[in-house]
Amino acid sequence: MTSIHTRVESGMGMNATGDADDIRRRETARPGEVWGQATAAFNRWVAGDPLGLDELVRVMTPVLWHVVRAYRLDQDVAEDVIQTTWLTMVRKSSSILEPTAVGGWLTTTARREAWRVAGAAQRAVPVEDEELAVHVPNARSAESDAVEKDESSRLWTAVDGLPERCRRLLRIVAFEDRPDYASLATDLDMPIGSIGPTRGRCLAKLRVALMQAMPSGPEGDER
Amino acid sequence: MSEMSREDLLEVVRKVWIERDPVPDGLVSRMQAAAAMAGSDLDVELMLLVERSHELAGARGDTTTSYTLRFVHGDTDLLLRIAVDGDESRVDGWIVPPEAMTVRALAADGEPRGTAVVSDKGRFELTGLPTGLMQLRLEPHDPERPAFATPTFEI
Numbered sequence: 001m002t003s004i005h006t007r008v009e010s011g012m013g014m015n016a017t018g019d020a021d022d023i024r025r026r027e028t029a030r031p032g033e034v035w036g037q038a039t040a041a042f043n044r045w046v047a048g049d050p051l052g053l054d055e056l057v058r059v060m061t062p063v064l065w066h067v068v069r070a071y072r073l074d075q076d077v078a079e080d081v082i083q084t085t086w087l088t089m090v091r092k093s094s095s096i097l098e099p100t101a102v103g104g105w106l107t108t109t110a111r112r113e114a115w116r117v118a119g120a121a122q123r124a125v126p127v128e129d130e131e132l133a134v135h136v137p138n139a140r141s142a143e144s145d146a147v148e149k150d151e152s153s154r155l156w157t158a159v160d161g162l163p164e165r166c167r168r169l170l171r172i173v174a175f176e177d178r179p180d181y182a183s184l185a186t187d188l189d190m191p192i193g194s195i196g197p198t199r200g201r202c203l204a205k206l207r208v209a210l211m212q213a214m215p216s217g218p219e220g221d222e223r
Numbered sequence: 224m225s226e227m228s229r230e231d232l233l234e235v236v237r238k239v240w241i242e243r244d245p246v247p248d249g250l251v252s253r254m255q256a257a258a259a260m261a262g263s264d265l266d267v268e269l270m271l272l273v274e275r276s277h278e279l280a281g282a283r284g285d286t287t288t289s290y291t292l293r294f295v296h297g298d299t300d301l302l303l304r305i306a307v308d309g310d311e312s313r314v315d316g317w318i319v320p321p322e323a324m325t326v327r328a329l330a331a332d333g334e335p336r337g338t339a340v341v342s343d344k345g346r347f348e349l350t351g352l353p354t355g356l357m358q359l360r361l362e363p364h365d366p367e368r369p370a371f372a373t374p375t376f377e378i
Contacts, residue, residue, distance in 0.1 A: 046360065049333065097325060156239050156243060203229055208229065
């Protein structure tokens with residue numbers, strides 16, 4: 001898990017690298033950890049420390065990015081949705097009664113806005129069709145690069161080969177901490193009762209796809 | 224061959240998307256700037272303490288001490304009745320004129336110790352509060368109305 005970011009070296013200047021490294025480390029943290037950091041930051045902000053807001057945005061923006069992009073919005077539209085989410089939170093913090101729920105409040109608000117924008121614009125472009133820059137950090141050894149690329153392209157093949165509904169649902173579920181099924185059902189245009197079973201089927205499909213893509217099993221997991 | 228757990232699979236999904244569709248450079252700092260700008264309009268103003276009165280302890284033969292505080296801010300009046308029983312306290316509040324608000328009790332360390340929503344009669348209550356320094360932050364539900372707070376008072 002740590003292999004992606006620990007090998008990032010300064011090919012782009014210290015600040016940019018440090019920032020990107022930092023973002024990636026936070027992103028890969030399990031949702032539960034991120035949610036705890038978000039709650040602590042929210043509490044600091046509400047208590048009058050503006051750095052708490054800074055920290056909350058730093059911790060949650062990457063999560064919002066992945067959740068919003070699951071709605072097949074262009075980069076700039078996705079960015080607008082995320083900005084709207086933050087402005088809404090700042091203005092309507094009074095509606096967040098339980099600080100431990102701030103992470104879920106943010107992702108739910110972002111999903112609702114993404115869904116609204118995607119529907120209104122009728123121009124949701126499949127993310128898959130865009131040119132997605134593969135994020136390969138500079139200045140790594142050719143060998144580890146090749147190994148990692150191979151590994152990551154196999155993982156990608158497995159995820160990318162899933163039916164679209166699975167790709168979207170799993171992306172949201174992976175980055176959220178216990179997403180609220182009712183709003184997910186509306187957003188994904190699925191009956192609420194089918195979210196759980198669909199998620200289970202999607203995970204099963206992914207499990208099979210990963211085994212097919214990697215007969216030896218994923219890193220460090222061969223048996 | 225043991226199966227990958229649900230968490231393992233979701234971890235793969237996260238890893239793949241972080242690599243294939245990374246957060247754009249500068250997005251975090253752009254969002255921090257936008258949020259900070261929106262937040263700076265909402266600098267919290269302090270209410271003014273205008274009245275303080277004590278009720279004698281033990282009047283009813285129990286250990287409860289209580290007193291009232293009255294704060295004002297603009298046209299809003301906030302009346303608090305604070306009751307201390309041992310190391311626990313409760314605050315009964317009354318907002319005049321009544322306004323939909325969220326009230327947060329913040330301890331001196333900034334940790335929130337309780338949240339209440341003002342009723343349509345202007346009442347709210349916060350129970351199970353610790354004793355010590357406390358501040359109440361009032362957040363009107365009308366987004367046009369900035370939040371305000373009491374000065375710190377001791378319970």
